[in-house]
Amino acid sequence: MTTSRRIHSFKTPCELCPLRPLPHFREFTREELEFVARFKRGELAVDAGSTILVEGAHSAHLFTVLAGWGFRYKMLEDGRRQILNYIMPGDLIGLQGTIVGEMQHSVEALSPVSLCVFERDRLMTLYNKHPSLAFDITWIAAREERILDEHLLSIGRRTALERAAYLIAFLFERGRQLELFNGRKFIPITQQHIADTLGLSIVHTNKTLKKLNERGLIRWQERGCEVLNGEELKVISGWEGLGEGKRPFI
Amino acid sequence: MTTSRRIHSFKTPCELCPLRPLPHFREFTREELEFVARFKRGELAVDAGSTILVEGAHSAHLFTVLAGWGFRYKMLEDGRRQILNYIMPGDLIGLQGTIVGEMQHSVEALSPVSLCVFERDRLMTLYNKHPSLAFDITWIAAREERILDEHLLSIGRRTALERAAYLIAFLFERGRQLELFNGRKFIPITQQHIADTLGLSIVHTNKTLKKLNERGLIRWQERGCEVLNGEELKVISGWEGLGEGKRPFI
């Protein structure tokens, strides 16, 4: 594993944030934007495969993903790993660490990832001075909760084929909302990641994905998944989607 | 299913809240207490087995559990049910509905439950006037998230026996923190609830619980689970517990 991280004091100015103009995100008032610009302390860039946060650590920082894909996971002592959720542009990470004191899960990059860095000590200032942004943070936490609910339903009660279809449809829909696909609908994960998300073995995951492949819904190539028919994946899994409303991000 | 609900305009005054003196909860300032007292609109009492919130509904209310046990769940169209988490005194329910607009899961009572009722419209006032309480709400959401992470790890990667041990240890620890057991360590759930939480069939759940019973860790009786050895359940599941710090509640 190549673990390289570069911290730039160079900042993408929040006024020129590449995410904010997307129709997927809610607009900010000038005051909110100015506050967030001051709240931001720098940027962090990590390579694919590197660890962004480690379980047990006391990080002084909060991050918002600017670009790239990653995932949150927990491990048991004997090495069994469970991927909890995926992180993508606009997602806030490290909030749990800020609130509980110590990280309860780890975060790893799937692709090169760049992050906005915030200081957790200043979070209380945000709550004091910008109730609307405070509400946004709660909104973000509630959204994560909702997604975890869906994942639980999936792992607990769906069949292997339904689970796989759900997961790929989910990642695809998120990527679509964020306008991450330029032509090629490609999700940068390995089958091991799929297995560790769905609670299946790698072998059975492979055989399950083969079925989706045979139905012409996905194609596996270059260490990732190309989505050919996102709608049918939703039908198979019985998943209703994330909803189309705008969402906030810090 | 007997579904009875009584809404009392009668209120347990927040100053005499039976929960607040518990060492498990953080103390409030006088101002916070006064605000919450005005925020509270009444009380709701429901019988065991009745539904408190339904998926898809637009509830105008938020609730804090005052007494009793319940659970949150989601269902697939064909009836498969997944229990997401359990609700107990001090828990806030309905926040997702407030934030996303419509409930994404249902909530049902396991025992007689009484709830404090709040109006979701007034939540923004709380954010504007009481940043510390706003932070508490985020805290509560982040805590729920953390618990869901643990459940995901459990369902995804633990064996049936470990899962059962984890769940019972979890419910037991929560009950203990809330001082719900007076001598008899009894959890009011059926084996069907256990099955629907762990993602197992009722038959296999029964056989798994039998093993825990044979080891002298639990005893099943009167539609519930009596915990005989909570520590050993934690050891079997490899679960580290919830942490002992104080927590907020509204």
Added chain:
DNA sequence: CGCTTAGTTGAGTTCGTTCAACGACTGTGG
């Protein structure tokens, strides 16, 4: 008293696992 719900148990089946081997590809060092 019959009806319902919760829990128990056995038998046979299915789904998902582990083990094992192999091909394709990538990066590294000689």
Added chain:
DNA sequence: CCACAGTCGTTGAACGAACTCAACTAAGCG
């Protein structure tokens, strides 16, 4: 340039965990 190791994906065979089906007990309730 080739040899080598490492990762990722693929496939077959054997096994085991968890499932369904089915029958039955015990308790609670009208």
